[in-house]
Amino acid sequence: MPTKARIRLWSSNIDSLNFVVNQIRNMAQKTGIQVSGPxxxxxxxxxxxVMRLPHGEGKKKWEHWEMKVHKRIIDIAAxxxxxxxxxxxxxxxxVYIEIELI
Known part of the structure; x- marks a missing residue:
């Protein structure tokens, strides 16, 4: 029988991710379960x-689009x-969440 649950969370929005992590930690602490993480x-x-001018004439000007994906792991008793x-x-x-029993 699994004794731990590993929760993987990831999101491009750090505030939403931290909000969910705090909810999980508070819930586990209220019930008295051992928490490892986040x-x-x-x-x-x-x-x-991405090149700004699609036809390629003139100066080559580029725009740089970026996305950051933040990840957290929490281990709790199952x-x-x-x-x-x-x-x-x-x-x-x-926010995306994945729960694995280990």
Whole structure:
């Protein structure tokens, strides 16, 4: 039987991500479950250079669009009561969550 649950969260909006992480930590602390984390993982930075003039005449001017993806990992004890409460946590649309029993 699994004894821990590993929760992976990622988002391009750091404020929404921290809001969900704080909700999970507060919920686990209220129930008295041991919490490990949040462990911040390296931020993935994706950059796309796009030429401003599509026809290519004149000076080559580039725009750089970038998106940063922030990631966190939280390990909590896999108690049935806590897992049910975890499913009720409101997660914004721009935050992605993955739960794995280890």
């Amino acid at each position: 462990i911040p993982l390296p931020t993935t930075r994706m950059e796309v250079p 108690d049935e009561r806590v897992m049910r409460q975890l499913m009720r946590v409101r997660v914004p649309d721009d």
